[in-house]
Amino acid sequence: MKQHRHFSLPGPDNITRVEMDNGITVLIxxxxxxxxxxxxxxxxxxSIFEPPQQSGLASLTxxxxxxxxxxxxxxxxxxxxxxxxxxxxxxxxxxxxxFSGKSLAEDFPVLLDVLxxxxxxxxxxxxxxxxxxxEALTWLQYSFHHDTRYRAAKAFREAxxxxxxxxxxxxxxxxETLSALHAQDLAAFHTQHYGPQGMIVVVVxxxxxxxxxxxxxxxxxxxxxxxxxxxxxxxxxxxxxKPTYTSVAMPRKSQADIILGVLGPERKSSDFVAASLLNxxxxxxxxxxxxxxxxxxxxxxxxxxxxxxxxxxxxxxWKIIAGVAPQNxxxxxxxxxxxxxxxxxELVSEEDLADNQSYxxxxxxxxxxxxxxxxxxxxxxxxxxxxxxxxxxxxxxIYSITRDDLLEVARxxxxxxxxxxxxxxxxxxxx
Numbered sequence: 387m388k389q390h391r392h393f394s395l396p397g398p399d400n401i402t403r404v405e406m407d408n409g410i411t412v413l414i415x416x417x418x419x420x421x422x423x424x425x426x427x428x429x430x431x432x433s434i435f436e437p438p439q440q441s442g443l444a445s446l447t448x449x450x451x452x453x454x455x456x457x458x459x460x461x462x463x464x465x466x467x468x469x470x471x472x473x474x475x476x477x478x479x480x481x482x483x484x485f486s487g488k489s490l491a492e493d494f495p496v497l498l499d500v501l502x503x504x505x506x507x508x509x510x511x512x513x514x515x516x517x518x519x520x521e522a523l524t525w526l527q528y529s530f531h532h533d534t535r536y537r538a539a540k541a542f543r544e545a546x547x548x549x550x551x552x553x554x555x556x557x558x559x560x561x562e563t564l565s566a567l568h569a570q571d572l573a574a575f576h577t578q579h580y581g582p583q584g585m586i587v588v589v590v591x592x593x594x595x596x597x598x599x600x601x602x603x604x605x606x607x608x609x610x611x612x613x614x615x616x617x618x619x620x621x622x623x624x625x626x627x628k629p630t631y632t633s634v635a636m637p638r639k640s641q642a643d644i645i646l647g648v649l650g651p652e653r654k655s656s657d658f659v660a661a662s663l664l665n666x667x668x669x670x671x672x673x674x675x676x677x678x679x680x681x682x683x684x685x686x687x688x689x690x691x692x693x694x695x696x697x698x699x700x701x702x703x704w705k706i707i708a709g710v711a712p713q714n715x716x717x718x719x720x721x722x723x724x725x726x727x728x729x730x731x732e733l734v735s736e737e738d739l740a741d742n743q744s745y746x747x748x749x750x751x752x753x754x755x756x757x758x759x760x761x762x763x764x765x766x767x768x769x770x771x772x773x774x775x776x777x778x779x780x781x782x783x784i785y786s787i788t789r790d791d792l793l794e795v796a797r798x799x800x801x802x803x804x805x806x807x808x809x810x811x812x813x814x815x816x817x
Contacts, residue, residue: 396760398774402595408609409583412602413764414595417757423494423591423598426761428482428769429505430584433557434617436575438549440567442559444579446518447572448478453514456507460514463500472497476504480557481617481699482769488758491592495601502605508576515569526561534810535709537634538643542808545632546649546703551621553700581611586768590761620700625649626804634810641689642712642811646722647705648799653697653770660787660795661695661704666742667734667792668725669693669706676725677706685721687714699770704799712811719807729796733789747781 394400402414436443452474454460467474472489474497485505489497529536540556547554559567587606589598625648651658669677674692681691689709696702706726710718753759754777767776 395754395777396764396774397778401764401774402599403768403774404599406582406603406607408607409581410585410587410602410606410609411768412587412589412599413768414589414593414598415760415764416593416595417590417760418592420592420757421490422488422757423491423497423589423593424757424761425487425497425501425587425589426485426758426765427585427587428484428765429580430614430617431483431579432479432481432617433555434481434552434620435579435615438555439563440559440571441555441563442522442557443563443567443571443575444483445478445558446515446522446564446567447510447575448476448483449518449522450510450515450572451476451504451508453518454509454511455503456509457503458500460511463504466496466500470496472500474500474504478557480552486758486761494589494591494593494598498601498605502609505580506606506609508573510569510572510576512569515572519564519567522558523561523564526558526564530561532636532639534636534639534641534643535707537636537810538645538707538808541632541634541810542645542647542703542705542806545630545808546625546647546806547623548621551623553623553702578613579615581614582606582609583611583614583616586765588761588764588768590757590764623649623701625802626806627802628804630804630806632806632808634808635813636810637812639812640711641709642715642809644708644710644715644718644722645705645808646719646805647703648802648805649701650695650704650799651697651795652699652701655697657791657795657798658697659783660791661799662697663739663742663746663784663787664729664734664792664795665693665695665704666745667738668729671742671745676728677708677722680725681708681710681718681721685717687711687718691718712813715809715811726800730793730801732793734792736789739787739789739792743784743787746784750777750780 396415404412433444452463470489470493472493474487476483476485487497544554587602651661667675669675669692673679673683677691677693682688687710691708693706695704706722708718
């Protein structure tokens with residue numbers, strides 16, 4: 387059993403964490419071995435704030451932040467970044483709008499100034515919004531008509547979550563709702579929902595913590611939005627009590643995509659780490675775990691087969707995904723169900739547990755080799771309230787999990803009679 391404890395980890399002694407008066411939380415980790423500085427973070431705004439008839443509004447708003455501000459037009463924004471070799475991106479998701487950027491240490495104030503300009507003073511020029519909308523619609527139209535994986539995921543999501551739940555809808559919207567959006571809708575959404583409350587800013591790299599904090603205070607410290615509302619509570623949702631099948635016929639496709647899944651744990655749940663270890667055994671470790679070994683390697687019937695646990699702010703899905711030839715759909719589903727029965731009836735082997743524990747703890751230092759990797763981990767820690775000692779305690783937490791813990795978590799989420807199966811392919815399937 388390998389143990390990986392020889393590297394220095396970010397923790398309470400070397401992470402500077404400050405809560406600003408206007409609701410922004412800042413985390414800074416100095417790394418003077420690099421010349422660059424990375425910023426990452428999130429704003430407390432996402433598609434949970436948009437009505438279903440405006441699905442995609444939060445995502446389109448995030449994408450348009452860098453298309454022009456009160457101080458800089460589109461060309462000036464990107465020229466400012468290009469002149470210093472920096473980059474800055476935004477992405478709107480269900481609960482949050484994320485951002486990430488990178489610059490040389492001496493250009494960090496410029497990067498922060500552009501970030502603050504984009505989130506506080508965007509102008510949403512009509513021509514730029516229409517261009518972004520056109521690009522998004524092109525992708526949606528292609529995916530809807532040609533991508534079996536996209537259609538299976540859409541059908542699965544809509545079957546697992548009711549229409550009153552924000553997870554029923556894609557954060558990227560659909561063809562009808564996105565087509566109806568205009569620049570003034572984005573401006574109104576920004577005015578109502580963008581603000582400092584709940585914002586997280588993570589800084590990692592070649593900066594002094596106090597200097598970085600001063601720059602953040604100068605650019606974001608006076609930001610206020612009295613209209614900014616707290617996120618609405620998520621409606622309650624449960625996995626169906628009996629198998630639910632949904633099918634999408636896509637003629638002339640040579641592949642069928644299958645998703646079989648249930649509701650999984652939230653990231654904050656006490657059993658999330660155990661569930662993640664079990665998920666690795668089931669459909670991640672090595673050649674995609676047991677699912678990959680059985681469906682792809684032993685039976686040779688899948689282009690890909692794996693499992694995924696979403697685990698976010700709410701009850702994300704725990705699902706098994708496979709792409710197979712159309713004639714193998716029913717057989718692949720039966721193999722998946724057989725592996726689910728196995729994890730709910732049998733203890734995983736000591737070897738399986740040890741291998742996955744070693745992988746989880748051994749992979750951590752690789753994730754922390756770069757400023758980007760550290761920033762990603764610190765944002766995760768702050769977003770879910772995991773504590774600044776999370777990385778330091780990670781090894782012990784992983785190795786505290788037992789085979790009985792994995793069996794218990796398997797039965798908790800997969801032990802019922804219900805699940806959702808979504809299939810997209812050249813012909814409909816019903817079971």
